[in-house]
Amino acid sequence: MSLKSAKAIWDYLKAEYAQDERIRRMQMLNLIRDFKLQKMKKSESVKEYSNRLFSIANKVRLLRSELSDSRIVENLLVTVPEKFEATITTLENTKDLSKISLAELLNALQEQEQRRAMRQEGVVEGVLPAKHVMA
Numbered sequence: 001m002s003l004k005s006a007k008a009i010w011d012y013l014k015a016e017y018a019q020d021e022r023i024r025r026m027q028m029l030n031l032i033r034d035f036k037l038q039k040m041k042k043s044e045s046v047k048e049y050s051n052r053l054f055s056i057a058n059k060v061r062l063l064r065s066e067l068s069d070s071r072i073v074e075n076l077l078v079t080v081p082e083k084f085e086a087t088i089t090t091l092e093n094t095k096d097l098s099k100i101s102l103a104e105l106l107n108a109l110q111e112q113e114q115r116r117a118m119r120q121e122g123v124v125e126g127v128l129p130a131k132h133v134m135a
Helices: 005-016 023-035 046-062 069-079 081-094 104-132
Strands: none
Touching: 005 104, 023 046, 046 104, 069 104, 081 104
16 A cells, blocks of 8 residues: 555566466476376266366466377377277277377267267167057
């Protein structure tokens, strides 16, 4: 309150709240460690999992560090559940995984997820009428 000008107040606030470089580096290292430890839960959708990874990547980027799309792709390839193994194998056989785009990988995983959901709906729909007929 003893500061008279807007510039003096701004300079004070800037100095007071500016992050120390060491603190910023530690936050970044913690976020990258957290990113590497992420695993997709069996009950989680590809969209939910990728949003979780993007959230961490965006926090790293806000700290003026780079977390490239290729690192996100690598993380996705090794942390998705076994149910996506067929899609990953197909991509390995048809594409160079070191050059696959993040969007292409997410689209392939979401496509498999949707196909699986449609098949499960079809199985459930096919089973219910059969039970109804027998009753």
